[in-house]
């Protein structure tokens with residue numbers, strides 16, 4: 001198999017924010033709306049996102065993974081704009097998306113929300129043949145040769161000031177079976193989840209409520225690469241599992257402005273290659289630097305050599 005390249009970006013927080021109608025703000029959104037206009041809109045800038053995604057598209061990766069928080073307040077108009085943005089990245093066969101907590105900001109009928117992203121959030125034929133998607137839509141599976149993507153939703157509506165997530169028992173059972181089966185078939189298993197999956201990676205207010213149980217699933221059945229967002233920071237952890245080391249990588253937000261206070265916008269590109277004894281994975285980090293704003297290779301690192 002030639003090198004398979006997978007680009008990963010997250011926490012898009014697409015701007016500008018559409019105008020909200022008064023009735024749309026009779027909820028948790030009212031607080032979020034004020035927060036957005038007081039500060040977040042200066043942090044998540046559209047021109048930064050566009051600069052980064054142009055660079056990513058120019059490099060022509062085999063596939064692009066977007067791990068959630070595409071929108072901010074879950075306004076119906078935001079979901080439409082995010083669907084347009086996804087189509088701009090590439091055709092649904094080359095782009096996989098999962099939701100984050102901001103995409104489940106308030107309880108919405110799916111028709112008004114993430115269903116607009118459905119072509120990007122469903123199995124491909126090869127993935128469906130490996131594991132049929134449950135009625136709850138997650139996890140869904142996409143297969144590209146020897147690389148298989150298992151895409152989860154950890155997005156749940158929560159009270160104001162809470163950004164927690166949950167995998168839930170039903171998804172855990174499906175994920176366990178998927179990881180076991182695909183591991184037995186010698187496939188390279190990539191797991192996509194919005195929230196950081198390991199215990200202690202985020203506190204009670206923002207973390208994965210069942211991180212402990214989910215970590216046990218990962219340890220028992222293994223995975224090769226686990227990609228997440230949510231923390232708006234670049235982190236790499238290694239998790240010992242029954243099938244070897246799982247590498248867990250968090251990526252910063254794709255739209256955070258360069259102002260010295262926050263990690264600047266970044267995406268990672270993974271080159272995945274089969275070796276004699278296993279897999280070689282090289283990560284290339286590309287991020288936005290200031291004055292003049294441009295994208296540069298900020299990191300190159302072999303995450304696993306076999």
Ligand SMILES: [Fe+2]
Nearest residue numbers: 069100101230
């Ligand atoms: Fe998030």
